Amino acid sequence: MITLTMIANKQITSLLRLALAEDLGTGDVTTARIVPPALSVEGRLVAKEEGIVAGLEIARLVFQLVDGRIDLISLVPDGTRVRQRQPLADVKGPGAGILSAERVALNFVQRMSGIATLTRQFVEAVKGSKAVILDTRKTVPCLRALDKLAVRQGGGENHRFGLYDMVLVKDNHIAAAGSISEAIRRVRQGDGKHLPIEVEVKSMAELREALALQPDRIMLDNMSLEDMRRAVALAAGQVELEASGNVTLENVSAVAATGVDFISVGALTHSPRALDISLEITG
Secondary structure, eight states: OOHHHHSSOOOOHHHHHHHHHHTTTOOOOOHHHHHHOOOEEEEEEESSEEEOOOOOOHHHHHHHHOOOOOOEEEEETOOEEEEEEEEEEEEEEHHHHEEEEHHHHHHHHHHHHHHHHHHHHHHHHHTTTSSSEEOOOOOOOTHHHHHHHHHTTOOOOOOOSSSSEEEEOHHHHHHHHHHHHHHHHHHHHHHTTTOOEEEEESSHHHHHHHHHHHHHHEESOOOHHHHHHHHHHHHHHHSEEEESOOTTTTTTTHHHHHOSSSSEEEEHHHHHOOOOOOEEEEO
């Protein structure tokens, strides 16, 4: 589970500093010529459309990295559905710092809110089923912790964070090993950490082979709805089943109705639309 404690680590702070350096370069030449250093201002982050807000804590960190005297006070918790024109947070402090940090802070909040909004749509589409919506590793390089945090703030759950915290035996691993059985044998022989094992299957024959090996989870890759139903019946609760591949808002409800335990959706993080949010100076 990705938490705010985890995102406040040095890696995330370094990422935010890099984002600021990209934007600020040698300095904000416009603000430096217009805004007196001693001027304090108040501003407000406002949602310009309905959606799920996420990443306000990240915005606060961005503002404080530019000037520690800037204070961001959230008016709603991350994960809240907000309406158009609803205030999200108040920002107070040196005007020059607020204006210089504005774009980077908004970029993070808008992307994370877009991910959270899309995630909530998927979660609501499977409401009433037992299916849990998961993310994938299809994230923007170096933004994975924030992308996955946004998924949780939208009501979804996280799949593995990287290649190191869970074994996922995919088709290319199986091809390299020669079979599912041999691939899992090699994993178990060499894994002293006893990490959870998931194996990807594409057919009922592969599912039968995988079930006999008793992994922790089986991924049904790009299976038809009928094959998913057959897979659920065949597994009969022996192992968790995850549906993956070409899942959309239009078909996710039907996928959930097959009885699978998890549905992984790459679109949550590889193609969200940013939520429109602005910073308005109020005083």
